Amino acid sequence: MDTSELRAQLSELHPLSFGWARNCCRGDADSAADVLQSAYEKILSGRAVFREKSTFKTWLFGVILNSAREDRRRKILGRIGIFRYQSQKPTALSDPGTDLEAAESNARIRRLVADLSRRQQEILHLVFYQDLTIEEAAGVMGVTIGSARTHYHRAKKNLRKKLEADTENE
Template sequence: MHPDELRAQLEALHRESFGWALACSDGDAARAESVLQRSYLKVLESAGTSSFQARSSFKTWFFGVVRNTAAEERRRWIWRKLRLLPQESADAVASERKPAEQSLAESELREHFRRMLGELPRRQREVLHLVFYQELTLEEAAVAMAVGIGSARTHYERGKKKLRAMLEKEQVVAETRRARA
């Protein structure tokens, strides 16, 4: 793929890629930016010898690169803790950029939902994100996660069941509070 074409594709996917990097970085925005930047570097530096071979869509392939980079970033975090690598959080382009306007209730609901997602196992969280947030099919999600379709389906069903149970529990609690008030 030509470097200019590659750059154009990456730019078109940028917002979705950031959302995926955020999901792979446990909601840490600074880490997500670092992961996304490293992924861009990997892909652009190997533009002539890119491993993208059109067996899957560009989006699922790049999401796989982002996922692997996030795993490397988690390992680098351990080295950073041992002081062998410099701290990079200060160089983040925009670590805590907040949306311009939002209601308090919406913001609380979002944070509450993020906390619920944080309680799910990683694979379940990833597949639910890819299907509901990124609107991929289960087959595409399996490619991005580098797992078989059977595994992806299992994680999807279990994750959805757990999430549903958490939402129902929250609904019951909310209704009980409303009834008391």
């Protein structure tokens, strides 16, 4: 794939890519932008090469996930003094176009999903927000299909339990 084709694919998938990067950065839009820039730089410089073993979208999301993990490692190491890296504060998630009830419901779901394991959060985001199949999500996450299915089913089961418990507490 030549550079112009790469740029066209990246441009087409940019909104979805930013959503995935933001998920990988736990909602921090500034970190997501940095991670996405890093991923694009790897791709356009040839350090990350699409070998057509999966769909372009699956491969791209894998590059973004790896870039987010590298970014997280740098930040952790920076906090303990190995690197001097200034952490950015997460930005507030706001959605002024929704009414109060929808905003409260969304906040409740986000809070309950945040209590799931990181892998369970990733699989739910990839399947429900990025419209990937479980098989494609497995490729992005770098796990086997069986492992991805297990994370997916456990995530749904755990989220269902948390929703029921949260509803009872209201």
